[in-house]
Amino acid sequence: MFGAAAARLLRVFRGSLGHRAGMAACVWVEPGPKCLFDEPVRVRVGGLSPLQQVTLRAGLTDEKGEAFSSVALYRADERGELDLSRSPSLGGHYTGIEPMGLFWSLTPHTPFGRLVKRDVAASPLRVRIEVFDGHGGDPRELPERPLASCVNERWFMREGVTRIPVREGRVRGVLFVPPGDGPFPGIIDLYGSVGGVVEHRASLLASHGFLTLTLGYFGFDDLPKDFLNLDLEYFEEAVNFLRHHSKVKGPGVGAIGISKGGDLVLSMTTFIPHVTAAVSIGGCNANTLGNLHYKNMTLPGLGVSLDRIRFLESNLVDISEVTDNPKDEANKDSIIPLEKAEGHFLFVVGEDDKNWNTPLFAQQAVERLKENGKENYEILTYPEAGHLLEPCYFPFCSASFHRLVGLPVIWGGKIKPHSLAQIDLWPRIQIFLRKHLEKQSKL
Template sequence: MLSLLRRPLLFVPRSGRTMSGVSLRVSPGRCLYDEPLQLQVRGLSPGQDVSLRTALTDEAGELFTSVALYRADSGGELELSRSPALEGGSYTGVEPEGPLWSLEPQTPLRRLLKKDVRSPFQLRFSLHQAHCPPGALLAAAAQDRSFMGEGVTREPVREGRVRGSLFLPPGYGPFPAIIDLYGTGGGLMEHRASLLANHGFVTMALAYFSYEDLPDNLAGLHLDYFREALEFLKTHQKVNKERIGVIGLSKGADLAVSMATFLPGIKAVVSISGCNANSFTPLHCGEFVMPCLMFQGEKIKFTEAGELDISESMDDPSDPNNHESIIPAEKSPAAFLILSGLDDKNWPSATYMEQIVARLRDHQKNVEYQCYPGAGHLLEPPYFPLCKASHHKLSGMPMLWGGQTKAHAKAQEDAWKKIQNFFSRHLKGTDTIKSHI
């Protein structure tokens, strides 16, 4: 990005609301959402106790907040990259991005999403005297976190039956391309696709139900729809049609695997919290229909808070009765990256991962995998806060997703690096970022 966009954004409140000489510096002042956070405080008294408060208001007006408790060092300074947060706040220890991933909604069951990726989220930081209750305001700052970097453009896709959005990196290309699929919430999710475009991929966020004139439910999914999307992508002038991948989360993950299995021309697949079988609804594949893995209603549970827990209600893909619903991924020439969390409360994605990895390895296929302790179902790009449960549009009820805040945050950060490295190797022929877990 331009140096102007990386300039730290600093605001010191008016006299009377601030302690003289205290400064709060957040760097960069404008950045991409998946970039690390740097925050420094100067001008405190040695050993002074303060609280750092972070706030973000989403597009629907929902407020997300976090608070961390700190003690200034002997020089009266704090730096999140080396200063540990104390007990009693939203996180503890040395956590430079803790203010972001520990955000919690004021209203229960709200999930932080970005509907319009053309505008940034604004983070508001404030430093206060003492710990609890918060004392006088010492300093404040803000940071804009964008989803589309300089030169990245967005094009709506309405080609035949295909509906979605295309994110194009700056330059003439041709670039490697990725199709991005989400799950049973339906609609169009663009935040991951827009962030991937900043890393040099043409990325298509693809809707497949409950969007514009598409069907309003999952029933009657046809592989031909995804074939049309793939063919459209191959014909785009900025796309290298020999270097196309697909990424999916939840139901989108088993669709991604099905695309790579039955459609030609996909070189790399990332499955996040997915199943190794076709799930929830039959998939029409031209001359045959792949049956679906279902769940048993009597095994559905509810938490004390009334959240729907279907984690133990899904049929077992390894049961011989469900053999025809298993996706024969070994027929695909693509490379695979399978990611899951051990605290996934939507379904046992770690078990599904083991099954598909074993199947691929038995056939000497190229597969990488990672299962994260403490991670839930909704593994998003880094610094999105954990959503343990939220209202689910299709079911009309609150759904349990699982996850432990800090472990889930670390998993998302590592998974994002793995995803970028994987696609870079198999679609660009290069490595980009080192994984740290």
């Protein structure tokens, strides 16, 4: 699918041409023009003059029509070549040797833009890479005609992955099944207050061998319109649907969630049998944003104080201080009793999270587990990373519209450390899930 053989032939052909004077500039990516979205590529430029100064620009347009671009300034070597795995950027959106810098530094042209990929099956995101003579500045003010260009197609589903809409009992979502007979570790994937069903992370997990159900729990199909009163039996039904799939390696399944989805996967692992591994990204150690019911128990939503919202310029708001401390006396009933869980937890913390106080919440979760003699956890903390830690190479989103607040909110983080955190985190998530799910024997 990704043209590795064609890329090898192209490299041989280029090599046979040599580097003669007047050779036209060219740019290409290796191992080929097509890859998974979360896979690195090697960007190379040839046919330049020795030590020529050039500007590289990357750009894409997502399904909403939102345009993203990045620029970096380079100098060719003595042979008129550039290799982004060895050549340092001298300026632009990043500096230094950053092989994938053009990708992770993609920036929206309009304020508060966030990359969206809804149709993961039919089409890739196409990143156009262009080379311009000289050192430019604004990516939108470069000449109309580049010296050279190419397109890198970044797909979300590996060849052979199957996408199956799910409407089974009460369960609503989309199932992604890896190619082959399996069995595969099973994962439930949850997002937060965005609602609906978000498919990009689940499809990438399936492309790496996880049978993944991205689960809707409000704002989708015939599900509730909000999450003010959720029942954990719904999530238990989804767990049982997944673990009884013929290709799932049981008896347990894993769960991954971000933001509100982060505290939901902690509750699932605590109360629902057979959830044996949970990844909570930017989550809370207490139930948030509404009541959670399970059998004869209710976890109330953690308290909030709207008077702690800070209004910034351009109608932008900071909600980092709005959520109460779970250890305040009024909120103790909201705390998830993690010590009851037999499964394993991975807490992921962006230390500059501006959605809520994730470092505090993770610290309290770990303290509670330690106090109860539990060692079933790992914690990953990333300085200068924000709330929205996505799979690697997703463009950094500093602020975007929050459906509950009704205004754009800041998410925290700085572009380079946040992006490098995503690159580090994504394989670690997969290692954690495999560690606790692949050694099981199905009953």
